[in-house]
Amino acid sequence: MALALAGAGMLAGCSAADLSLISVGIGADGTPQVTMAPCGKDAIGTASLHIRDSTTPAPGAPQPTVTTPLTDGWMAGGSPLAPGRVTFPLFSPPATWAVREWGAERSLKPGHRYSLSFHAPGFADYSGHVSFTAEDLAGLGPGEVWAGGRAMSPKKFRKLVADEC
Numbered sequence: 001m002a003l004a005l006a007g008a009g010m011l012a013g014c015s016a017a018d019l020s021l022i023s024v025g026i027g028a029d030g031t032p033q034v035t036m037a038p039c040g041k042d043a044i045g046t047a048s049l050h051i052r053d054s055t056t057p058a059p060g061a062p063q064p065t066v067t068t069p070l071t072d073g074w075m076a077g078g079s080p081l082a083p084g085r086v087t088f089p090l091f092s093p094p095a096t097w098a099v100r101e102w103g104a105e106r107s108l109k110p111g112h113r114y115s116l117s118f119h120a121p122g123f124a125d126y127s128g129h130v131s132f133t134a135e136d137l138a139g140l141g142p143g144e145v146w147a148g149g150r151a152m153s154p155k156k157f158r159k160l161v162a163d164e165c
Helices: 002-012 134-136 154-164
Strands: 017-020 022-026 034-035 044-053 068-076 086-089 097-102 112-119 126-133 145-147 150-152
Touching: 022 112, 022 126, 022 134, 022 154, 034 112, 126 134, 126 145, 145 154, 150 154
Parallel strands: 017 126
Antiparallel strands: 022 034, 022 145, 034 086, 044 068, 044 112, 068 097, 112 126, 145 150
């Protein structure tokens, strides 16, 4: 009994793992495309995009430790948004999602950091996450996506998801 209580206490302090389950690439139409890939048969319950100013100060100036939040982004939640893997334009989440938007940002801007995340419905021990800049996406080769802090092929992204899950 004491071991069960100790184990429950340890679990209560745990937080969800942040996994590389989102990729971003440039679609055939030139717009950023997102793929969210939850583990196994999990669904996507909530999703969000946050845009922050990450302008680099002049050489020799103090480097900021935190980026400044902007007022741009979107958030979606409610019943499961998608039954599994979903691909959509970064600035246009699926029409079936109940999206709350703030700001007017609709294109990639230099000097900004974009952060996407999703969570499965209910309790999940993980969340999907990706962070990138316009410069990261501009450096992608043909057919590449950005995930896990680097450029890769879609095949390598599928392997990354399998390894992360």
